[in-house]
Amino acid sequence: MSYDFESGNVSGSGQDDRELRELGEAIEECWDIAKKFGLDPFPTHFEIVPANIMYEFGAYGIPGRFSHWTHGKAYYRMKTQYDYGLSKIYELVINSNPSYAFLMEANVLWQNKMIIAHVLGHTDFFKNNAYFGHTNRQIVESASLHADRIRHYEQEHGTDAVEKFLDAVLSIEEHINPNIRIKSQAPAPKEDEVKKPYESPYADLWELEDRKTAQEREKEREKEKAIRKKYPPQPEKDIVRFLMLNSRELDDWQRDIMEMVHNEAIYFLPQRQTKIMNEGWASLWHQRIVRELDLSDGEFAEYAQLSSGVLSPNRRSINPYYVGVKIWEDIERRWDNPSDYERTVLKRPGGQGKQKLMEVREMDNDVSFLRNYLTKELVEDLDLYLYEKKDNQWVIVEKDWEKVRDGLVASMTNFGDPYIMVEDADYKQNRELYLKHYFEKTPLDVGYAEKTLQYIYSIWGRTVHLETLVDNKKVLFSYDGRNNTKRAVN
Amino acid sequence: MSEISRYGLYSVSKQDWSLHRKGPIDQQRHKEKIKEAIKKNLADIVSEENIILSDGKKTIKVPVRSLDEYRFRYDFNQQQGVGQGDGDSKVGDVIGQGQPQQGQGKGKEAGDQPGVDYYEAEVTLDELASYIFEDLGLPNLEEKKQAELESEAVRFTDIRKKGIMANLDKKRTILENLKRNAAKGNPRFGDVKDDDLRFKTWEPEIKFQSNAVVFAMMDVSGSMGDFEKYIARSFYFWMVRFLRTKYTKVNIVFISHHTEAKEVTEDEFFNKGESGGTQVSSAYELALQIIKERYNPADWNIYPFHFSDGGNLPWDNDRCVDLVYKFIEVCNLFGYGEIRESHYSLMSTLMSAFSRIDNKKYVGVTISDKSEVYPALRKFFSTSDADKARV
Incomplete structure (x- = not known):
């Protein structure tokens, strides 16, 4: 059933007719207000779906994405939370062109109005933020092609084989390089540095005359070894891609699966990287658009209740909606009405609030957004803090605004995942894989790391090592196909 | 479905999703994985106190650890978190006990998922018993002479020329009729005689236990x-x-x-x-x-x-x-x-x-x-x- 905006005609049954017509009008109304505010969303298709479909799309991240038990697990968890009234998804929007937005069947009209307004904030952000510039805007089509291919591989190679392989690849899906379009500038070591000088077949005769001790000679050989051609020449951040291109154990279908998982992981990156900005932006505009709508007093009261529920603080994590919206409002205020200091020293004339908002929504990601615009006043006003575990209790340890801001930014380094690179793919000259964790502050979950090494082994086919710090000492975790081991290194 | 929308900018529709089953199918696979995990952990589960002492309760909860999605992640017990107070929080305030929920942060629109450290599966005792004893039986079971009639099933086992009409085997009857006509040089169906009729007969099947x-x-x-x-x-x-x-x-x-x-x-x-x-x-x-x-x-x-x-x-x-x-x-x-x-x-x-x-x-x-x-x-x-x- 569809609603034709030009004629206002709907084909379908009576009850649905009215619902669609009302929704069509609501979208139209919100759209016009959004345009008036200067938003520039992607064309957006709204689809009304029952709760189970909503939760399915929420769990899979993209409608029609490939089948895997982890998706089934997420679906079950989300659906259970909904069934028990613990949490509810109101809206789901896919970054694509046109964008797809899903509205829950059970929503009432005023809820849908708020959600439509919120969605337009997101689709504006998708279209205009630089970090989304290179995303695959046909992701829904791509994802369902991926799903088809994976289903085909399941038929060809068995469900178990495909599932096992997906388990392994998904365990490292975060370890990709978001800057995939930037070519490495660092020069590779020159060929002749690696080549040995010419030696005649009788050269060793000279060694008889040589005064060098055996020990010294051994040292020289070690040196030669050290300048052997290193592979990869530079440490490689994109572990998925590196294994896909370099493992000798993989069949074509496995490389194909890695490519697909890689593509989808790349697609999700900008969303992970702009969570606070994006949710804040959508919340800012849904508030402003709803204010312009003609809601009844009762509806407005209910709306306010819902909106404040979404925008409530959380003691153990940042609510991106709430913190985001506060920062956006603060930016607008400070560029519209600068303080004396901002006026005189920073030469900010005032009245540039809207312009500044649009500029920031284009240029920044969460890290730069927080670093540039999370001010002392905001940290104190929002009552943000750092906490950590002390004797089985979670305790507030820091309230100083700069440290809180830096802590928040640090937690987003590398999207909040440990930074791990491929250092050497020919470790011990035995094609063993040497990974290194670039340690920041927090140690790895050792149990998880050991299991993950097992997965990587199944892709690489030879012993896999991971260097990291445990209790401030360098430790090498290894898996050789049979046992997980751990030893101290220098 | 063709759809026209204003300026090509937005559209709205409602389709029939009743045949869409992807989530439930993958959920089923997840359930199977849980079963596999339970089977692997039977040695621990068999002597779980809450099972042995669960007098009469049909469904029990079994902790299953192996359904974690392993990846490189931080040890969240040693990780600092950022939180938000009501306006008057101070250094030293306790904000919680034990394990906080760990956000998964996979960039899905639904927001951060609470991380589950282990999955608690619900199984019935009978299910669990069937896993434990899947391939077991009573050893050295000998056929003793006193067999008890446990069930009387009927099985059609033979074809005879005499029987009751309700058990007429039409296919065989037609075949017999064709054979007889063909033998007379007229291969067609018709003129059915009593001699053509075939009946299915049965025997009671007695299971000995x-x-x-x-x-x-x-x-x-x-x-x-x-x-x-x-x-x-x-x-x-x-x-x-x-x-x-x-x-x-x-x-x-x-x-x-x-x-x-x-x-x-x-x-x-x-x-x-x-x-x-x-x-x-x-x-x-x-x-x-x-x-x-x-x-x-x-x-x-x-x-x-x-x-x-x-x-x-x-x-x-x-x-x-x-x-x-x-x-x-x-x-x-x-x-x-x-x-x-x-x-x-x-x-x-x-x-x-x-x-x-x-x-x-x-x-x-x-x-x-x-x-x-x-x-x-x-x-x-x-x-x-x-x-x-x-x-």
């Missing part, structure tokens, strides 16, 4: 501590469940003993403790007497099992060995389980007396740990002789 009786014997004397009782209890809990689900006609006789033995109800058997010394032979004698009175070995498969901590009056041991040989004469299998709290404690005098018994109908095990209940069950109920090497 062997009868079995199990003697569950347990030491309830003062020397049996909580641990020993718990182990025996776990074992019999599953044994009873197994027998009652797998075979329809299994009698179970519960005998508890200290210096004297008596026949008790299932409830008394599991729930009552006694004190005093131990004379194992009393239980064996009582069991043999009951066999004599009620369970003629010609008609019954007999499986006595005895659990004890091995503490027995020393002069009673030889008598016990003699009685075990008597059991072996009339029984399919005699099982003895000795529960010791430590792997390192010495073999009891009773066990060492039993260890001289050289007969494949005797099976003895020692259990020193909760996780050994499962292997013990498998050993007792394994139907292949290869699995039944003596301890």
Whole structure:
């Protein structure tokens, strides 16, 4: 059933007719207000779906994405939370062109109005933020092609084989390089540095005359070894891609699966990287658009209740909606009405609030957004803090605004995942894989790391090592196909 | 579905999603994974206290750890988090106990998922029992002469020329008719004679079922501590469940003993403790007497099992060995389980007396740990002789 905006005609049954017509009008109304505010969303298709479909799309991240038990697990968890009234998804929007937005069947009209307004904030952000510039805007089509291919591989190679392989690849899906379009500038070591000088077949005769001790000679050989051609020449951040291109154990279908998982992981990156900005932006505009709508007093009261529920603080994590919206409002205020200091020293004339908002929504990601615009006043006003575990209790340890801001930014380094690179793919000259964790502050979950090494082994086919710090000492975790081991290194 | 929208900028539709099943299908696969995980962890699950003591509860929760999605992640116990207070938070304020929920941060629109460290699966006891005993049966089951008619199924087994019209086999009748006409040089269907008619006939199918009786014997004397009782209890809990689900006609006789033995109800058997010394032979004698009175070995498969901590009056041991040989004469299998709290404690005098018994109908095990209940069950109920090497 569809609603034709030009004629206002709907084909379908009576009850649905009215619902669609009302929704069509609501979208139209919100759209016009959004345009008036200067938003520039992607064309957006709204689809009304029952709760189970909503939760399915929420769990899979993209409608029609490939089948895997982890998706089934997420679906079950989300659906259970909904069934028990613990949490509810109101809206789901896919970054694509046109964008797809899903509205829950059970929503009432005023809820849908708020959600439509919120969605337009997101689709504006998708279209205009630089970090989304290179995303695959046909992701829904791509994802369902991926799903088809994976289903085909399941038929060809068995469900178990495909599932096992997906388990392994998904365990490292975060370890990709978001800057995939930037070519490495660092020069590779020159060929002749690696080549040995010419030696005649009788050269060793000279060694008889040589005064060098055996020990010294051994040292020289070690040196030669050290300048052997290193592979990869530079440490490689994109572990998925590196294994896909370099493992000798993989069949074509496995490389194909890695490519697909890689593509989808790349697609999700900008969303992970702009969570606070994006949710804040959508919340800012849904508030402003709803204010312009003609809601009844009762509806407005209910709306306010819902909106404040979404925008409530959380003691153990940042609510991106709430913190985001506060920062956006603060930016607008400070560029519209600068303080004396901002006026005189920073030469900010005032009245540039809207312009500044649009500029920031284009240029920044969460890290730069927080670093540039999370001010002392905001940290104190929002009552943000750092906490950590002390004797089985979670305790507030820091309230100083700069440290809180830096802590928040640090937690987003590398999207909040440990930074791990491929250092050497020919470790011990035995094609063993040497990974290194670039340690920041927090140690790895050792149990998880050991299991993950097992997965990587199944892709690489030879012993896999991971260097990291445990209790401030360098430790090498290894898996050789049979046992997980751990030893101290220098 | 074609759709026109204003300026091509937005559109809205509602489709029929009732055939969409992807989520539930993958959820099903997840459930299967849980089952696999449960099967892998049976040794731990079998002796879970909340199962053994879950009197009557049909569904139990089993913690399953292996459904984690492993990846490189921070140890969140050592990680700093950022939170938000009501406006007056101070350094030193406690904001929670134990483990905080860990956000997964996979960039999905639905927001951060609470991380689950382990997944609690719900399974029914019957399901669990079916995993445990999947490939087990009653060992040395012999066909005894007194077969009981358990079910009367009807199976069509033959074709005859005479029968009732309701059982007419039309296909064969037509074939016969064609054959007869063809023989007369006129290959077509028609002119059906009585001689063409074919009828399906049936035979009643009688399933023969062997009868079995199990003697569950347990030491309830003062020397049996909580641990020993718990182990025996776990074992019999599953044994009873197994027998009652797998075979329809299994009698179970519960005998508890200290210096004297008596026949008790299932409830008394599991729930009552006694004190005093131990004379194992009393239980064996009582069991043999009951066999004599009620369970003629010609008609019954007999499986006595005895659990004890091995503490027995020393002069009673030889008598016990003699009685075990008597059991072996009339029984399919005699099982003895000795529960010791430590792997390192010495073999009891009773066990060492039993260890001289050289007969494949005797099976003895020692259990020193909760996780050994499962292997013990498998050993007792394994139907292949290869699995039944003596301890």
